[in-house]
Amino acid sequence: MAKKRIRIDMEDADGARYDIKLEGNVTREKVLKIFEMMDLMNIEEEQETTNMDSIGSKIWHIVDKFFPMGKFTSTNILEKYEDEYNEPVKLSIISTYLSRFSTKGKIDRIRTGREWTYQTIKLSQKHQ
Structure with missing residues (x-):
């Protein structure tokens, strides 16, 4: 089985930057825990401008x-x-x-x- 790697780069409303890397046995539960942590830190997912051309x-x-x-x-x-x-x-x-x-x-x-x-x-x- 291939080794999985996930990298999450974030920036909060105050301009602080976060770089999270997950390597190895990356599961859905682990990724959800990262999103829960982001929620606790009050980091919103960057709203992408909707480009309906793609x-x-x-x-x-x-x-x-x-x-x-x-x-x-x-x-x-x-x-x-x-x-x-x-x-x-x-x-x-x-x-x-x-x-x-x-x-x-x-x-x-x-x-x-x-x-x-x-x-x-x-x-x-x-x-x-």
Whole structure:
């Protein structure tokens, strides 16, 4: 199994910079702990300006709009994409972007039979 590496660079509202590196046995739980730490430190995720010109941003818009909760497949995204933007896109392109989103920790990816099933990762707020 290949050694995984994740690097997270952040800057808070006061201008302090943070550089976090995870190497080795990187699990979803460990990444979620990093995000919980960011939440405790009150570091917001940098809001990307939505560039609806790129295919990746359009695919993410579909995921976020139609599947904020629950599971979906690349075929589900393909159908919604073509309905929403009225333009064709190859299933392989959607699959590639969904795989990238999974690698970036935006969605979970689970093998179900012959296809991948995806689900958006939502960080739960812990109230004490």
